[in-house]
Amino acid sequence: xxxxxxxxxxxxxxxxxxxxxxxxxxxxxxxxxxxxxxxxxxxxxxxxxxxxxxxxxxxxxxxxxxxxxxxxxxxxxxxxxxxxxxxxxxxxxxxxxxxxxxxxxxxxxxxxxxxxxxxxxxxxxxxxxxxxxxxxxxxxxxxxxxxxxxxxxxxxxxxxxxxxxxxxxxxxxxxxxxxxxxxxxxxxxxxxxxxxxxxxxxxxxxxxxxxxxxxxxxxxxxxxxxxxxxxxxxxxxxxxxxxxxxxxxxxxxxxxxxxxxxxxxxxxxxxxxxxxxxxxxxxxxxxxxxxxxxxxxxxxxxxxxxxxxxxxxxxxxxxxxxxxxxxxxxxxxxxxxxxxxxxxxxxxxxxxxxxxxxxxxxxxxxxxxxxxxxxxxxxxxxxxxxxxxxxxxxxxxxxxxxxxxxxxxxxxxxxxxxxxxxxxxxxxxxxxxxxxxxxxxxxxxxxxxxxxxxxxxxxxxxxxxxxxxxxxxxxxxxxxxxxxxxxxxxxxxxxxxxxxxxxxxxxxxxxxxxxxxxxxxxxxxxxxxxxxxxxxxxxxxxxxxxxxxxxxxxxxxxxxxxxxxxxxxxxxxxxxxxxxxxxxxxxxxxxxxxxxxxxxxxxxxxxxxxxxxxxxxxxxxxxxxxxxxxxxxxxxxxxxxxxxxxxxxxxxxxxxxxxxxxxxxxxxxxxxxxxxxxxxxxxxxxxxxxxxxxxxxxx
Amino acid sequence: xxxxxxxxxxxxxxxxxxxxxxxxxxxxxxxxxxxxxxxxxxxxxxxxxxxxxxxxxxxxxxxxxxxxxxxxxxxxxxxxxxxxxxxxxxxxxxxxxxxxxxxxxxxxxxxxxxxxxxxxxxxxxxxxxxxxxxxxxxxxxxxxxxxxxxxxxxxxxxxxxxxxxxxxxxxxxxxxxxxxxxxxxxxxxxxxxxxxxxxxxxxxxxxxxxxxxxxxxxxxxxxxxxxxxxxxxxxxxxxxxxxxxxxxxxxxxxxxxxxxxxxxxxxxxx
Numbered sequence: 001x002x003x004x005x006x007x008x009x010x011x012x013x014x015x016x017x018x019x020x021x022x023x024x025x026x027x028x029x030x031x032x033x034x035x036x037x038x039x040x041x042x043x044x045x046x047x048x049x050x051x052x053x054x055x056x057x058x059x060x061x062x063x064x065x066x067x068x069x070x071x072x073x074x075x076x077x078x079x080x081x082x083x084x085x086x087x088x089x090x091x092x093x094x095x096x097x098x099x100x101x102x103x104x105x106x107x108x109x110x111x112x113x114x115x116x117x118x119x120x121x122x123x124x125x126x127x128x129x130x131x132x133x134x135x136x137x138x139x140x141x142x143x144x145x146x147x148x149x150x151x152x153x154x155x156x157x158x159x160x161x162x163x164x165x166x167x168x169x170x171x172x173x174x175x176x177x178x179x180x181x182x183x184x185x186x187x188x189x190x191x192x193x194x195x196x197x198x199x200x201x202x203x204x205x206x207x208x209x210x211x212x213x214x215x216x217x218x219x220x221x222x223x224x225x226x227x228x229x230x231x232x233x234x235x236x237x238x239x240x241x242x243x244x245x246x247x248x249x250x251x252x253x254x255x256x257x258x259x260x261x262x263x264x265x266x267x268x269x270x271x272x273x274x275x276x277x278x279x280x281x282x283x284x285x286x287x288x289x290x291x292x293x294x295x296x297x298x299x300x301x302x303x304x305x306x307x308x309x310x311x312x313x314x315x316x317x318x319x320x321x322x323x324x325x326x327x328x329x330x331x332x333x334x335x336x337x338x339x340x341x342x343x344x345x346x347x348x349x350x351x352x353x354x355x356x357x358x359x360x361x362x363x364x365x366x367x368x369x370x371x372x373x374x375x376x377x378x379x380x381x382x383x384x385x386x387x388x389x390x391x392x393x394x395x396x397x398x399x400x401x402x403x404x405x406x407x408x409x410x411x412x413x414x415x416x417x418x419x420x421x422x423x424x425x426x427x428x429x430x431x432x433x434x435x436x437x438x439x440x441x442x443x444x445x446x447x448x449x450x451x452x453x454x455x456x457x458x459x460x461x462x463x464x465x466x467x468x469x470x471x472x473x474x475x476x477x478x479x480x481x482x483x484x485x486x487x488x489x490x491x492x493x494x495x496x497x498x499x500x501x502x503x504x505x506x507x508x509x510x511x512x513x514x515x516x517x518x519x520x521x522x523x524x525x526x527x528x529x530x531x532x533x534x535x536x537x538x539x540x541x542x543x544x545x546x547x548x549x550x551x552x553x554x555x556x557x558x559x560x561x562x563x564x565x566x567x568x569x570x571x572x573x574x575x576x577x578x579x580x581x582x583x584x585x586x587x588x589x590x591x592x593x594x595x596x597x598x599x600x601x602x603x604x605x606x607x608x609x610x611x612x613x614x615x616x617x618x619x620x621x622x623x624x625x626x627x628x629x630x631x632x633x634x635x636x637x638x639x640x641x642x643x644x645x646x647x648x649x650x651x652x653x654x655x656x657x658x659x660x661x662x663x664x665x666x667x668x669x670x671x672x673x674x675x676x677x678x679x680x681x682x683x684x685x686x687x688x689x690x691x692x693x694x695x696x697x698x699x
Numbered sequence: 700x701x702x703x704x705x706x707x708x709x710x711x712x713x714x715x716x717x718x719x720x721x722x723x724x725x726x727x728x729x730x731x732x733x734x735x736x737x738x739x740x741x742x743x744x745x746x747x748x749x750x751x752x753x754x755x756x757x758x759x760x761x762x763x764x765x766x767x768x769x770x771x772x773x774x775x776x777x778x779x780x781x782x783x784x785x786x787x788x789x790x791x792x793x794x795x796x797x798x799x800x801x802x803x804x805x806x807x808x809x810x811x812x813x814x815x816x817x818x819x820x821x822x823x824x825x826x827x828x829x830x831x832x833x834x835x836x837x838x839x840x841x842x843x844x845x846x847x848x849x850x851x852x853x854x855x856x857x858x859x860x861x862x863x864x865x866x867x868x869x870x871x872x873x874x875x876x877x878x879x880x881x882x883x884x885x886x887x888x889x890x891x892x893x894x895x896x897x898x899x900x901x902x903x904x905x906x907x908x909x910x911x912x913x914x915x916x917x918x919x920x921x922x923x924x925x926x927x928x929x930x931x932x933x934x935x936x937x938x939x940x941x942x943x944x945x946x947x948x949x950x951x952x953x954x955x956x957x958x959x960x961x962x963x964x965x966x967x968x969x
Contacts, residue, residue, distance in 0.1 A: 133960030137908035237967035488781040492788050
């Protein structure tokens, strides 16, 4: 705060007369300007005076107009915003001349509004991570959040505006984001589109002479129903929601219908009835958090999801079958044994086999919940376990089966592959070669280190602390504490007349870590772009961290196309130092073809097994499911990978997967085990997270 | 030189510890006890493993000796050591030897945290030999029929260095613990913290919300223990949101985004 006394109007007028002499006359004085300026604080006056003289040097006429408006501007804007306003005017003057510049100066209002908006606007980018977790907490199924010009949900993704600035403060706008997201979540959770209803909504509205209006009315009614649902389930949220409502006029008929919809147990059926009763009335003003309804998008998303979940459920149920299904010929007379699901409202669905509850693994429970959320119930056809697969499709399309093996190729490794349908290995099925990554001499590594310099310093510190686990050495001549066991023994010896031992101390010592870790990096075509960059950045930071730790490590990329051309790309072998060649190879990692994971795991385990270490780790960086050109996908790929991982485990290798695939929860627990993978939801965070994950894993 | 045995009456559980069974775990435990098979309790933190042990010790009327394992816990910390008293060396039993002599229940909490050599001393106790060799005194303690060894561990830890070896785990009858069902958990929270049914139900719902976030930035969801903490704070008159923030959100994570989300979730419920 400037404590100097403000200049008086007279003083200011004298100063202005001098400064703006060229544009003043007897009829045009600076009297009013001086009067206005005299009302400002001294600091503001000095700011104004500084700019008046600066502008007067460019154009005295512009400075005169500036002096006219500056008092007003100082009242309405912070100093830095006022500065932006001045610079803008000067810019316009330079480019377009005096009169447009004067217009800019006169238009304080627009500028003030824009600067206010800047301070209260909230961007989706800022709130999306929190909102995503918030929605995931509300219901188990993950809802993605994306920016879109329309606000709606297709029940897989919640689309929100990129920026909200309509309310007076930033906190209010952030709240509006939250309430809008929660309201869209409520559409999916409280059954606006349950069952066949996405189609039903469109069809129902078509019956009216004006379908668009019917849709709006439906939405207004459904919003009232969902608000009531939210009030019951999340009272705290509902209080905030009420604070966001504005007064609006509603007809008594509308209010009567709303009262009905607010009753507990009211479903979307009641909303349709209310729509029928009310049609013809114009809908009330929409709530600002209600967004819009897009039945088409919901129908498409739901169909795709149900199809996927049905297959997944049926596959999972097959594994849950307590005994192998009876051979088909006895099926007719054998009593029908089947899966069923018992659902009570609001409760976790219970899977039954023959009427007995069955302990379902978490992924099956998640599937049942998700299907139940979409359909309201779980139809019987979803509960038919997958058969051993029709002999058609994949199996027939495999002419290379004729060879029953591989070409004998020199210098290549041959690996078995697990065929889950035969429950047998295909012998020497995959041909794998090791190739070097072509080194690229670009300053990528240096750039990454610069970009993450803060992070890399922090990592250095945490990893240094981890360098050796603390251990206590006993019976030392010097140390931090007394070794009681040794001392007692020494004391007893001494009493018996023997020599008193000196070795009676405990010493804290850091135990050398004995870890060998293999990084298996997905180099499939799908990693193109962001993912590849994130992988390479992660590798750089990891290498830096691992160099501090002294853990032995190797990095291999994997990709390939068909079983005849599986390729491992050597980035760093165990014995190689982390030097410029390795850095250049990391720079040179490029997306290649497909993801045949099983053979890659088998090969890297073979390499790991040649290393002497107490703890051996195989860490996979991946962006999706196993997938290759010749039918290596779906269940076949997953089962082979799982088998390869089981082999690894038998060999004493711990396998761990770091993935960025949002569907990872569906298949990774099956492949790696529930505790052996981590999903990094935003690929850009991978470099930030990976070292933490590694630290966590090995301490 | 004579062995000193600390009196074990003090370790008897006198009053019935509150415990709500969620399945057949009591019968299974009793079966294992009668058949002298050691017991392994698996489950996430704060779901009632230790309380269950107290309850079973009370039921079986045996002294309970709990050892919370840490990474510097050595074999002699468990078995015992010589100390000097008035110019003489005196052998003091460690908790494990004490439990064997007294025919009590020895419960090694979070056993994977202990150093690897400690698991070796429990091996001969955990199979049908049921003996504890005390290397320093040259004794071999044979466990009486009343003795029981129980260990616990949390399979959710993602550290490869803290895994229970097959040779250890295959000696035990395993009881799996998980968070109780919502009704049960609500009853537990009500009973333990003194909050009303409605608040307890909200707390349980909140816990489920945080459990939905497991694997997406949270290592574990809120345990029943945290709910009880929050409940107790609320009975003490603290605003529900503040109680949830202090007792649950801050206890679960330091990540600002995650904290924000968890706080929004609790604010939505209360």
